[in-house]
Amino acid sequence: xxxxxxxxxxxxxxxxxxxxxxxxxxxxxxxxxxxxxxxxxxxxxxxxxxxxxxxxxxxxxxxxxxxxxxxxxxxxxxxxxxxxxxxxxxxxxxxxxxxxxxxxxxxxxxxxxxxxxxxxxxxxxxxxxxxxxxxxxxxxxxxxxxxxxxxxxxxxxxxxxxxxxxxxxxxxxxxxxxxxxxxxxxxxxxxxxxxxxxxxxxxxxxxxxxxxxxxxxxxxxxxxxxxxxxxxxxxxxxxxxxxxxxxxxxxxxxxxxxxxxxxxxxxxxxxxxxxxxxxxxxxxxxxxxxxxxxxxxxxxxxxxxxxxxxxxxxxxxxxxxxxxxxxxxxxxxxxxxxxxx
Numbered sequence: 001x002x003x004x005x006x007x008x009x010x011x012x013x014x015x016x017x018x019x020x021x022x023x024x025x026x027x028x029x030x031x032x033x034x035x036x037x038x039x040x041x042x043x044x045x046x047x048x049x050x051x052x053x054x055x056x057x058x059x060x061x062x063x064x065x066x067x068x069x070x071x072x073x074x075x076x077x078x079x080x081x082x083x084x085x086x087x088x089x090x091x092x093x094x095x096x097x098x099x100x101x102x103x104x105x106x107x108x109x110x111x112x113x114x115x116x117x118x119x120x121x122x123x124x125x126x127x128x129x130x131x132x133x134x135x136x137x138x139x140x141x142x143x144x145x146x147x148x149x150x151x152x153x154x155x156x157x158x159x160x161x162x163x164x165x166x167x168x169x170x171x172x173x174x175x176x177x178x179x180x181x182x183x184x185x186x187x188x189x190x191x192x193x194x195x196x197x198x199x200x201x202x203x204x205x206x207x208x209x210x211x212x213x214x215x216x217x218x219x220x221x222x223x224x225x226x227x228x229x230x231x232x233x234x235x236x237x238x239x240x241x242x243x244x245x246x247x248x249x250x251x252x253x254x255x256x257x258x259x260x261x262x263x264x265x266x267x268x269x270x271x272x273x274x275x276x277x278x279x280x281x282x283x284x285x286x287x288x289x290x291x292x293x294x295x296x297x298x299x300x301x302x303x304x305x306x307x308x309x310x311x312x313x314x315x316x317x318x319x320x321x322x323x324x325x326x327x328x329x330x331x332x333x334x335x336x337x338x339x340x341x
Contacts, residue, residue, distance in 0.1 A: 001104040001154060004287040008103065010039045012294060034302040034309075041290050045102050048286065052098045057090070058082055084147065097151055101274050105285035108152035109270040110175070113263070118144035152177075152269070154282065162281045167271050170281070175233040178225055187231075188249070188257050194227035195252075235267045 002023055006014050013026045013035060028035055061077040063070035084090075100107040123141045158174040159167075167173065179187075181194040234248040245262035273283030318328070323341045 001285075003291070004103055004285050007039075007041055007287060007291055007294060008045060010037050010042070012037045012039065012298060034306045036298070036302055036305070038298055038301050039294075040297060041287055041294055044290065045287065049098055049102055052102075053095055057094055059085060088149065093149075093151055097272060100151070100153055101272050103285060103287070104154045105274040105283040105288070106154045107272045108154070108157055109149055109272070110152050111147065111149040111268045111270075113145060114148040115145045116141075116143050117146035117148060120144075157269070159281045163279055164281055165276070165279060166281070167267060167269050170237070170267070171239070172234065172236040173267055173269060175231075175235075177231045177233075178228050179231050180225075180228050184229060184231065184251055188251065190251065190255055190257065192229050192252055192255060194229055196224045196226055197228050197230060198224055235262060235269070237267050238262070238265070 003014070003016055006012070006023060011025075014023050015026055016022070017024045059078070059081040061074045061081065063074040097107040097109070121142050121144060123139060126138055126140050127135050152175060156175055156177050158176065159170045160172045161170070164170055178197050181192050184190065184192055229252045232248075232250045234246070234250075236242065236246040238245040245264075245267075246260070247262040248259050249257040251257055274286060275284040277284050323339060328339060
């Protein structure tokens, strides 16, 4: 996935180091090699994304039978679903999911019941004792609650087995997310002491262009998220031994937010796949098939440019000791220059 991201943004002279499991830049065999990048992957992916964005995903409910009462219920349910789509900014989330789907071949939707959404029922003031023993007044509001959903990137999801296809085939799934301390308090109402956690970001790196030129490209690398903490969520589907399943939420190493039955009938995760791979959990991105073609294209075009430069500049044979090499390298090929021998 990281290699896909690097090729998409134009950093195409890199490879995965199988020993360190990191992206490393490939050094040119010779300094004079032409190493320009002619990125054909980005326009292709942008075209695919633009076409996928045009598809209308408005939800509809079909009636269960031909009874008029079922048709009325289906119309009401459709109106409720479409209202939730508009209120929850489904279009923006859908477009973000398309980007992740094209980049990594997968994207995941997580749905849950948010008790802090909907109409506010009552507001009260509570006295909270802090760690330093000082009492603080804090207002607490109680809401009606409503359904909510969001996106989970493939970097954050860990299935029980990568050789079981689909979420339904997994007995358990772990989510590991990096969240700021402010977001953790908004979600769970607990204060945690943040730390520095490593995550991903796009950073510029220098890449040799050949024949004395250098160009700068964007690479997907690591960065440190400050004042953040890891949130681990464990889902286990209902089974004969555990009819209600199991759910565990842990913040950092010390805070156990929830441990008990899963309040859903199944694991509330939906997977979207770019290209399915038989017998594997994660799908395949189109970029994976384009990377060998892109490398070959860059090599062919750069070879053509090197050949053109050889035709125009040429290679001159000089007898040893007959010319001043330094003066020849500095001024020998300038039009009208004197070459002393």
